[in-house]
Amino acid sequence: MKRNRGPLLVLVLVVYVRTGSAQTQVQLQQEAKEVAVSVLAGPSMQEIEALCDRFGARLTGTAAYDHAAEWAAARFRAAGIQDVKFEKITVPNGWQRGWAESYLYSPVQRKLHLESVSWTPSTPRDGVNGEVVVVSDISETALRGSTSAIRDHIVLFDAEHVFAAGFNKTYAKLIASYPIFKALGAQALVLPDAVPNNVLGDWLDIDNGKGEILPLPIAEIGMEDALLIRRLLAKSPVTIGFSYQNQISGPVPSNSVIAEIRGSDKADEWILVGAHLDSWDFATGAQDDGTGAIMVLEAARAVAQLPHPPRRSIRFALWTGEEPGLLGSRAYVKAHAKELDHCVAVINTDNGAGRPRGWIVEGRDDLKATLDELAPIYLKEYGADQVSLETTFDSDQGPFMLQGIPSFDLWVDDVPYNAIHHKSSDTVDKIDPAYFKTDGAIVAVLAYVIAQREEPIAPRLSHAAVGEILKKAQLDGYLIAHGDWQP
Ligand SMILES: [Zn+2]
Structure with a gap:
């Protein structure tokens, strides 16, 4: 009996430390590495072949997209995540x-x-x-x-x-x-x-x-x-x-796929990790954005496999309608407006699986300062310790960024991606498996580190502060014309 008390005490202590507020940097580094190793050793290439070669092009509003969304929901469930939902939008006109x-x-x-x-x-x-x-x-x-x-x-x-x-x-x-x-x-x-x-x-x-x-x-x-x-x-x-x-048809429904891993002691705060599942119709959208979608699925699998939940909740989003106009992410921001105060960060990946660089922080100096501290500790070993202040508004982080939510877009060498972007050549054979897995690990690590930190990564900005960033980036005219922004 006596001999059993030692390990039991240790177990109690470990549970306390992991679910309690105190987590040392060393522990977090170790857990972030566990998450990364899980992605690096995971089946990214098999998954992308399943997505792109099986379903082909996934234009929003088509049967191919719908089948891919069902497949993706099944992959989240297979990773052990129970809370998997479809978030429906209606596209004004179906088009094929x-x-x-x-x-x-x-x-x-x-x-x-x-x-x-x-x-x-x-x-x-x-x-x-x-x-x-x-x-x-x-x-x-x-x-x-x-x-x-x-x-x-x-x-x-x-x-x-x-x-x-x-x-x-x-x-x-x-x-x-x-x-x-x-x-x-x-x-x-x-x-x-x-x-x-x-x-x-x-x-x-x-x-x-x-x-x-x-x-x-x-x-x-x-x-x-x-x-x-x-x-x-x-x-x-x-x-x-x-x-x-x-x-051409009238209105058609289409679903984004949202999976959630509920947090422990900070469960009401959430991080959103997303990529778009839809593609244009000339090719199979392997780099744009099949690789991003698989990075999100792999990050979800890696976090779900940990022996304990993250401190904050993590939502994994595979968006519909990005290509015709960020339709899925825009609709999500609208539908979840009341809980956006609890969204501490949005992580997006839609630049393909190129040689990693780091993160684009959509014009926020405060995010750059914090990432400059975190990156050498958690991201440098994967080649992702650079931070770009560029304001892009070119993918599904955009609608969240307009709401002042700290937004990150994975930054990779996108020269090979741009050569095939939206073309019939955007197929699985263009993907470098090593970069692909490393990029996936980087996404998972950043999500996990933000989920575990004691303090949120950065505050939600006011409407006026977002307006200043847009003006500086000369994006305000474009967004006003598009109906996305009112100063
Ligand atoms: Zn894209």
Whole structure:
């Protein structure tokens, strides 16, 4: 009997220390390492093959997305997490790509590389056929001054000039131009891609960010095809034609998948670790954002496997509707507005599984200061000790960041990612398994460290303080135009 009392006492002590308020840095370092090792030794590559090769492209509102969401919920449950929910949104219009045909009629005859841009309507049954006019200035004044040039024409954007100020600064003007082109009688708009080999996918996201059908057919065309048309146009009129039939429906439901590991002594405070499960439809969204989705699943599995729950609760989110406009995360922020005061941090991963760098902290000096202290202790060994003050608002951390919640976006070398982003080449074979697992470990470690610290990582910022960050990043105009921000 006596001999048993020693271990029992130790056990009681350990339980006290782990669930109580005191946890030493050494303990936390050890546990964070346990979490990381679990991800590093985990089945990330098998999981991403299951997701991308089995379900394929996962456009929001399609059956492929729905099946992937069911699969993801089952993976959370298989990791031992009981609390797994679907969080439903309604996309205003379902949209799926149909067949497309395109042809250069004169002065030479060629087949063209051309596809519909997302959420644009089908062409009339007989297609659009006519002379091409190049437009370099899409301001209302310029367009109204070129009425006769635009009427009945197919408008080819001079993208270099139209987007000279950058996409974010041009976005509002672009969206405002669509109804003007329609009113002036343009048959269709065509945007040239900028990737060699006539690869398409640069312009999938020029919809209105709301999942609503645009006012007229808009297509993208391969880089070399567009350059040929421009060269021919310098000498004589050019006539092209194209036809595509997309499947368009009324409102469709789609689900984000949310799994929660309830915390212990600080259970009411929560951290959200997220990535988007949906993808564009040209490829299987392996790097954008299949790898992010698997990092979230793997972080969940690693934390769930620990012998004790984290101190704060951790919610794992696989978002729907990121590509058509952050629809899932925006809806979540709205639906959970009353409990956002308890959200201590949002961790997002949507830059692919590249060589790790660290974290982007969306313009917050206070977060940078804290991470600069934490990173050498917990993240440096995985190559993730750099902190970027860039304000990106380019993924699902955005809606939370606007609410003043400390937001982190995984920062990796994204040069290889950008080369395949939204293209048919975004497939599993592009993933470096070592970087992928390391990035997953980094996500899990940061989530766990934030969950275990005595104090929240940083306060929630006021609306005015967020406004200052947006202004500094020159993002306020874009967000106001998009309806995301009111100063
Ligand atoms: Zn993405």
